[in-house]
Amino acid sequence: MGHYLLSVWHEDEYEVEFESDEMQRIVAQVDAFNQELDRSGAMVYANGLQPASTAKVIKGIDLSVTDGPFAESKEQMGGFWIIDAESHEAAMEWARKGAAACEGPVEVRAMQGPE
Numbered sequence: 413m414g415h416y417l418l419s420v421w422h423e424d425e426y427e428v429e430f431e432s433d434e435m436q437r438i439v440a441q442v443d444a445f446n447q448e449l450d451r452s453g454a455m456v457y458a459n460g461l462q463p464a465s466t467a468k469v470i471k472g473i474d475l476s477v478t479d480g481p482f483a484e485s486k487e488q489m490g491g492f493w494i495i496d497a498e499s500h501e502a503a504m505e506w507a508r509k510g511a512a513a514c515e516g517p518v519e520v521r522a523m524q525g526p527e
Contacts, residue, residue, distance in 0.1 A: 413496055413497070413498055414496070414497060414499075414500075414503075414522055414523065415456060415494060415495070415496055415497075415522075415523040416494070416495050416496075416497055416500075416503040416506075416520055416521065416522055416523065417492055417493075417494055417519075417520075417521045417523060418492060418493040418494075418495060418503070418506060418507045418510050418518050418519070418520055419489050419491075419492045419518065419519045419521070420460075420489065420490045420491040420492060420510070420514050420516055420517070420518055421487045421488070421489060421490065421516060421517045421518070421519065422487065422488060422489075422490040422516060423486065423487060423488075427463065428460075438513075438514060438515055441512075441513040441514070441515075442510075442513045442514050444513065445509055445510055445513035445514075446458060446493075448509070449493065449495060449506065453496070454495045454496050454497060454506060455493070455495060455496075456493075456494040456495055456496055457493070457494045458491070458492065458493040458494070459491060459492065460490060460491035461489060461490055461491055461492075463488075464488035464489075465479075467479070487517075490516075491514075493506075493510060494523075500520075500522065503520050503522070504520055507519075507520045
């Protein structure tokens with residue numbers, strides 16, 4: 413068993429409008445996916461993130477603070493799951509289901525360290 417980060421990616425200007433019909437549909441799909449993860453015992457933790465424009469970056473020895481995000485990119489992480497999976501292939505299958513639920517790309521990365 414190992415822990416994996418499944419991260420959800422959005423366009424940089426992506427804004428969640430929870431009242432829209434489209435977002436209500438996606439929220440229901442993600443909720444069903446979360447319940448499936450939980451029932452299987454694979455769920456460790458999951459959450460969405462505030463927009464990248466709200467991030468702050470601490471850098472350097474002087475610990476200067478600047479507005480984020482850190483990476484200059486067209487895509488930003490919008491949320492994530494931390495899961496416990498028996499193999500990389502099992503983590504990939506969960507990511508496939510997560511991508512279908514949130515209708516967007518999901519990156520899979522194994523965690524370092526002891527399992």
